[in-house]
Amino acid sequence: MLSTRISRGIRRCAYSTKSSIPIVFHPSKLPRTVTADEAVRVIGSNSNVYVHTAAACPTVLLDALARRLDDAPANSVTNVRLHHLHIEGPTPFLRHPQNIRSNSLFIGANLRDAVNRGDADATSIFLSEIPLLFRRKKLPLDIALVTISPFDQHGFASLGVSVDVALAAVESAKQVIAVVNPSMPRTHGRGLIHASNINLIVHSDTPIYEKHEAPATAGTASDREAEISARIGEHISAIIPDGACLQMGIGGIPDAVLASLVRTGQQKLGIHTELLGPGVLDLIASGQVTNDQKDFMPGKISAAFCVGTRELYDFIDDNPMFHFDESSVINDPAVIKRNDRTVSINSCIEVDLTGQIVSDSIGTRMFSGFGGQLDFARGAALSKDGLPIIALPSATAKGESRIVPFVKEGAGVVTTRAHAHFICTEYGIVDLFGRSLRERALLLTSIAHPNHRQSLEAATIKRFGRLQWQGFMPHADVPAKASGSSPETKL
Structure with a gap:
């Protein structure tokens, strides 16, 4: 009937x-x-x-x-x-x-x-x-x-x-x-x-919550953070191809990547992300986002939730360009991998020399959670020509290295060393996929803060023994301008 x-x-x-x-x-x-x-x-x-x-x-x-x-x-x-x-x-x-x-x-x-x-x-x-x-x-x-x-x-x-x-x-x-x-x-x-x-x-007439990024003030810590984020954004955008499908959250690094993409002009981009932030607005306005290369929800931006400004909320209001779905769908690696050239960009607290990625705690102090980092890292890795990327500043505000010989006692490894692919700091980006533990240690040392490279090299020798580069370089599919410093030191 x-x-x-x-x-x-x-x-x-x-x-x-x-x-x-x-x-x-x-x-x-x-x-x-x-x-x-x-x-x-x-x-x-x-x-x-x-x-x-x-x-x-x-x-x-x-x-x-x-x-x-x-x-x-x-x-x-x-x-x-x-x-x-x-x-x-x-x-x-x-x-x-x-x-x-x-x-x-x-x-x-x-x-x-x-x-x-x-x-x-x-x-x-x-x-x-x-x-x-x-x-x-x-x-x-x-x-x-x-x-x-x-x-x-x-x-x-x-x-x-x-x-x-x-x-x-x-x-x-x-x-x-x-x-x-x-x-x-x-x-x-x-x-x-x-x-x-x-x-x-x-x-209730109380406006729903908005999230605004505080503007950086010249000469301050926020200004230095913005500069570091901008350099990371340039490294990442350099390896994002036309037709990529993007996943990223909100904050300095995701916004820097999006801003860099507007400058570099990649075309036919798609967006499939758990969290949608205000940084996407300029990229959409540029005409670079078409979503026509997507297999899941072609022609639409797919997301699980959104946090941002009133401008963003007004833009998604009754807008058929967007498809909001639950996280069991958006974050399902089997769904994520359907979109070719998926680029997942997430951050972390620290990375050890073997590629273990700590994201939910600082030692035993709980900080955030698992969220969708591993969901998207796995989905992007399975996607045809996908790029699972973890991005982080090379050092904390106090100058401590965020690339470390060993994770802190009690720290939570959210993304295992087997799931680690691209790691990016302001000093470059390296691909760990398929690399031995020794090679990973050398690659990660090459993008660590210069003040800590000597101690990381010493930690590598202590853990893995003496070795030479012997012409070994980062993967060829990482552009030279985005790869880590070419280590010439013989260990």
């Missing part, structure tokens, strides 16, 4: 819903509207609660939950567990560590200290696997707290800037509380949620 076909079509446009979607939607059928204070009263003891990601964080509900506990007996609500990726904004729930326990699936700066002093938890997990955690009930969710766009005439709202793991959360949770916010862009893709699958709505 026609009605059956329409119903199935609606489901395919959104996601696999928990309840049937009515063919005809009446505005009177919207979920009950309540205040934030009323909404959080459904959160009881021993609840597993999902909190929406990054810029979509429903802070109005977190504030209300903290207020509820401010005014209640200490044992009124206990063992509430908040599960989330990094969230922007304040963390008022930390006022009640005996009642609420935060569990970061990727640690943000605002919870880093709490995790390391034991007032919050962290779980190491690939971004691609978090939806499975919810759907398979390994982490059974009682309530999902999300921010959505206003409803359309058919009763659909959008998860907006963060589909990532939120799609699985709203599908899996027993109850969904949604903050309807007019500043949330309505994004195309699989992030639609129907009113019939929401239990309570709260209205």
